[in-house]
Amino acid sequence: MLTLKDIVVVRDKKTILQIGDFRLEEGERLAVIGPNGAGKSTFLKVLALLETPTAGEIFFRGDKVTGQNSLTFRRRMAVVFQEPLLLNTTVFNNVAQGMHFRGIAGVDRQRRVDYWLDRFGITALRNRKPLHLSGGEAQRVSLARAFVLEPEVIFLDEPFSALDFSTRLELLEDLGTQLANTGSTTVFVTHDFNEIPYLTDNVAVIDAGAIVYKGGLKSLLAGEVAVPAVQRFLRPFKMSGQLLV
């Protein structure tokens, strides 16, 4: 679905991302993990066509992405960030907002919003303004706003890292269910190994701007693969007993 070729991102004269070959397949659910500053968000923004790389090519379903067509492709994707970024209007309007740009209106729009409010358990909040939502509720609105667009690919950049543990678990379970139901192609950035099994076993590890591992999480944690950068990153999780998976 998305292919990166010889991507380089340079910022402030520093190379922060370097990806030779990368393919995201149709229906693939990929978790991206790595230490702080490794380049995870930059990688996600390049894939989501939100950041233009310094060099390299991006293909969406075989078509080369250019300055002229990138907005059209971007409208076929949805992104959820750590901060919900909601407008100061009702939950219903926030979820309905993106459909305006896609020409979906009337009964169809209402039906789709109602469906996703229900899927994420926020129907009762439909007339509430964001100021009066908890962090977990606000992130449910963000998720509904992304899914309602029926995007071809969903990007999630540490969507739950600001939430408490039990809220995070509930949201991970609900997100996992909805991703399984829709079969959406997904890229999920996290810095916590424990979140990954709720969504997938398929993981890419980024370190110092490069993908140093792509494959199964279970085999990675079982030590079946020996990538020094991965072992270094895993060590503090194991030592502090934070690795629950």
Ligand SMILES: Nc1ncnc2c1ncn2[C@@H]1O[C@H](COP(=O)(O)OP(=O)(O)OP(=O)(O)O)[C@@H](O)[C@H]1O
């Ligand atoms: N616009 C920019 N200008 C200069 N440096 C940048 C820019 N964007 C990112 N960087 C740097 O690039 C590196 C990678 O940043 P990025 O946000 O992609 O990492 P990350 O793995 O998502 O980090 P974190 O887990 O802390 O969110 C960091 O050192 C960051 O400071």
